[in-house]
Amino acid sequence: MVPALSYLAQFERLKKRSETGLITSAELAMLVQQLDLGELHAFEQARDLSIALLKQWLAKYKFKDWTETETRRKKVTNKMREKRAEEIAKQLMDQEQWHSHGRPISMEVLRRDINLKIDDFGADPELSGRVKVYYQFLADYMSKIGVFGIVHASGVCLKWS
Numbered sequence: 001m002v003p004a005l006s007y008l009a010q011f012e013r014l015k016k017r018s019e020t021g022l023i024t025s026a027e028l029a030m031l032v033q034q035l036d037l038g039e040l041h042a043f044e045q046a047r048d049l050s051i052a053l054l055k056q057w058l059a060k061y062k063f064k065d066w067t068e069t070e071t072r073r074k075k076v077t078n079k080m081r082e083k084r085a086e087e088i089a090k091q092l093m094d095q096e097q098w099h100s101h102g103r104p105i106s107m108e109v110l111r112r113d114i115n116l117k118i119d120d121f122g123a124d125p126e127l128s129g130r131v132k133v134y135y136q137f138l139a140d141y142m143s144k145i146g147v148f149g150i151v152h153a154s155g156v157c158l159k160w161s
Helices: 004-019 025-034 035-064 079-091 108-114 127-143
Strands: 147-155 157-160
Touching: 004 025, 004 035, 035 079, 079 108, 127 147
Parallel strands: none
Antiparallel strands: 147 157
């Protein structure tokens, strides 16, 4: 499986080479023969949906208590929360920065490179233990029912296989 963002990145690269007249005949043949415009559009929609959902989630939940800026002590507006959330979402989707779709990004990297404030639940032994027990339970449950993803929301549990 290849991440949708990889197809979009390569399409953009080939499009730029075409605009400058530097595209090779081999690249042009691959582009014409293997490009499914409907699939490319679906990839764009998936990318845009990911950004929109992360933007909404961060602004609504992660930044709900962010009321003033750290350095200038300026009042934080909803527009500022949404702008920061969109910046983070776009940065997390930057393949040039992360070089892979499937690898985890550590808390230290998120703090340092994205300047994201993260509470370390590992610093609280009781909470850490509860999270680990829940994780093991969830992993076992997912394995038994044959799904590879679950999203929890208030009153809803979405599963996908």
